[in-house]
Amino acid sequence: MRHLSVPKSITEVWLSSLRSHGWLVDGAGITAEGEMRLLPLTESAPPEGDDVWQGHAVLEREALTRGPSHWAERLPSDVPADLMDALPSSYEIMGDVLLVKLETPLKSVAVDIATAMLAHLPNVRVVCEDHGVHGTFRVRHLEVLAGRDGATSTQTSVREFGLTYRVDPAKVYYSARLGNERRRSAAVLAEHASALGRPLVVFDPYAGVGPNLGLPVTEGHAAWVVAGDLNPDAMPLLQQNLEHLVDRARSSVEVTLHGGDGRAWREHAPFLGAADAVFVNLPHDAASHLADLVPLLADDAVMLGWSIADRDTEADLNAQVRDVLEAAGRRVVSLHVEAVKGYSTTLVMHRLVVRSTTGS
Numbered sequence: 001m002r003h004l005s006v007p008k009s010i011t012e013v014w015l016s017s018l019r020s021h022g023w024l025v026d027g028a029g030i031t032a033e034g035e036m037r038l039l040p041l042t043e044s045a046p047p048e049g050d051d052v053w054q055g056h057a058v059l060e061r062e063a064l065t066r067g068p069s070h071w072a073e074r075l076p077s078d079v080p081a082d083l084m085d086a087l088p089s090s091y092e093i094m095g096d097v098l099l100v101k102l103e104t105p106l107k108s109v110a111v112d113i114a115t116a117m118l119a120h121l122p123n124v125r126v127v128c129e130d131h132g133v134h135g136t137f138r139v140r141h142l143e144v145l146a147g148r149d150g151a152t153s154t155q156t157s158v159r160e161f162g163l164t165y166r167v168d169p170a171k172v173y174y175s176a177r178l179g180n181e182r183r184r185s186a187a188v189l190a191e192h193a194s195a196l197g198r199p200l201v202v203f204d205p206y207a208g209v210g211p212n213l214g215l216p217v218t219e220g221h222a223a224w225v226v227a228g229d230l231n232p233d234a235m236p237l238l239q240q241n242l243e244h245l246v247d248r249a250r251s252s253v254e255v256t257l258h259g260g261d262g263r264a265w266r267e268h269a270p271f272l273g274a275a276d277a278v279f280v281n282l283p284h285d286a287a288s289h290l291a292d293l294v295p296l297l298a299d300d301a302v303m304l305g306w307s308i309a310d311r312d313t314e315a316d317l318n319a320q321v322r323d324v325l326e327a328a329g330r331r332v333v334s335l336h337v338e339a340v341k342g343y344s345t346t347l348v349m350h351r352l353v354v355r356s357t358t359g360s
């Protein structure tokens with residue numbers, strides 16, 4: 001690339017002159033050569049010896065490029081301008097899998113986008129288009145657009161609170177955004193274990209890959225964990241993750257895997273009246289599952305749930321939960337319902353923590 005060689009002291013003067021003529025290459029650096037500075041020239045800049053250079057030399061030197069600072073700079077130059085304007089401004093990275101939502105007009109350049117992202121982000125192995133969450137299992141419909149060295153698997157590992165979980169966003173629900181909720185749940189379990197004076201029996205019938213169990217197991221607040229999910233793809237990941245958690249636990253923990261519908265756990269006699277704590281992590285249906293989970297509760301037990309409902313309906317949910325427990329002959333010791341995060345313009349995710357006993 002041609003460079004204009006000027007003394008260091010007048011670099012700024014020449015930079016502004018070159019810029020004003022459109023003769024300075026954007027994105028190429030200035031090279032130092034002793035007391036001289038070499039300014040990168042565009043193709044349209046006049047040749048060596050032109051009067052405009054006022055006697056300064058024009059030299060051929062290797063371009064000092066900084067490399068693109070954004071993945072979009074790595075797209076092929078023939079991507080139409082209207083599509084460049086519609087490029088996604090955000091994406092999510094889960095382990096080494098990148099998930100991106102694309103506007104419909106971008107379909108024709110989806111693979112170019114994925115290839116540019118792979119080239120720009122060395123820690124990403126697979127780029128997928130995210131078509132949103134579907135069905136009872138709340139799984140994202142993912143389309144693999146490009147993979148490093150031909151990789152196509154969406155199974156990966158994520159870290160949360162220093163613990164590792166195997167996840168597969170194409171097959172099993174997992175949300176990294178609920179870490180704070182999980183920390184709060186662990187604190188509730190720690191408090192209940194302290195109240196009972198022993199580690200707890202913890203049931204998680206809607207466990208997914210098991211992130212609710214990480215802190216309670218590793219911090220020594222669980223003695224027996226029963227976990228499962230209706231989604232059969234969740235079970236091998238859940239098993240693997242629980243093995244990892246048990247290895248990291250401060251005290252010994254027994255683990256039982258029990259898949260299938262959470263409402264059917266009550267049909268398994270050893271589970272009846274056994275749980276000191278039950279997670280009801282089924283936000284779209286929690287309320288309708290509660291009654292079937294109550295028979296699992298021990299004499300003094302907490303239920304931790306999440307429910308998506310209309311804004312400002314905490315009092316309704318509160319009354320509904322109380323009714324279910326009292327109809328089953330339990331006494332409500334404490335009941336907290338709290339809106340934790342907006343889900344849509346009208347819906348809100350509520351957090352529910354209820355402690356109840358069999359005593360009157």
Ligand SMILES: C[S@@+](CC[C@H](N)C(=O)[O-])C[C@H]1O[C@@H](n2cnc3c(N)ncnc32)[C@H](O)[C@@H]1O
Nearest residue numbers: 136137173174206207208229230231261262281
């Ligand atoms: C919102 S996700 C929560 C998963 C996990 N607890 C977490 O925090 O990542 C709800 C889970 O419940 C499972 N599920 C849906 N219906 C179920 C049912 N009737 N019985 C058991 N699991 C169910 C889904 O497959 C999904 O993994």
